[in-house]
Amino acid sequence: MAPRVSFLIVGAVLLLGLAAGAARASNEEGDALYALRLRLSDPNGVLQSWDPTLVNPCTWFHVTCDHASRVVRLDLGNSNVSGSIGPEISRLVSLQYLELYRNNLYGEIPKELGKLKNLISLDLYANKLTRRIPKSLSKLSSLRFMRLNNNRLAGSIPGELAKLSNLKVM
Numbered sequence: 001m002a003p004r005v006s007f008l009i010v011g012a013v014l015l016l017g018l019a020a021g022a023a024r025a026s027n028e029e030g031d032a033l034y035a036l037r038l039r040l041s042d043p044n045g046v047l048q049s050w051d052p053t054l055v056n057p058c059t060w061f062h063v064t065c066d067h068a069s070r071v072v073r074l075d076l077g078n079s080n081v082s083g084s085i086g087p088e089i090s091r092l093v094s095l096q097y098l099e100l101y102r103n104n105l106y107g108e109i110p111k112e113l114g115k116l117k118n119l120i121s122l123d124l125y126a127n128k129l130t131r132r133i134p135k136s137l138s139k140l141s142s143l144r145f146m147r148l149n150n151n152r153l154a155g156s157i158p159g160e161l162a163k164l165s166n167l168k169v170m
């Protein structure tokens with residue numbers, strides 16, 4: 001084979017690999033959201049558009065993506081969903097707004113939420129969440145709004161949260 005032809009083939013294979021990698025990345029976020037859907041009971045059908053066979057979750061209702069098709073907002077406040085939040089949500093690595101207020105969510109706040117380094121707003125108020133506020137939330141250095149009131153949380157607010165220097169509302 002002429003060197004130039006083999007060079008082209010190597011290039012094409014690399015591009016295909018990159019494209020497949022990008023598709024997998026967005027599916028990973030769809031998978032994480034779909035795992036959440038499976039945890040929730042949804043009497044009002046607000047999650048009906050969450051179809052896991054689509055290339056990515058960016059067209060699903062209540063989900064917002066950035067230009068790179070990464071999920072940046074999840075808006076499920078006031079949606080009458082019940083169930084537990086689960087650790088999968090921490091796979092939405094670009095998430096900035098997690099709005100789950102005024103529902104019937106129970107169980108604990110997953111400590112894995114501490115991995116959401118880009119989170120600006122964490123609104124879980126007015127649910128039935130129990131156990132303690134995880135210390136790991138002190139790793140959310142971009143956080144500006146955290147509303148956890150009107151739940152059934154136990155214990156005190158972890159002192160580590162004082163590290164959150166951008167926090168405006170708690």
Ligand SMILES: *[C@@H]1O[C@H](CO)[C@@H](O)[C@H](O)[C@H]1NC(C)=O
Pocket residue numbers: 043044080
């Ligand atoms: C919420 O869901 C329950 C069923 O679990 C239903 O009885 C109730 O009417 C719903 N509330 C609203 C505001 O849609």
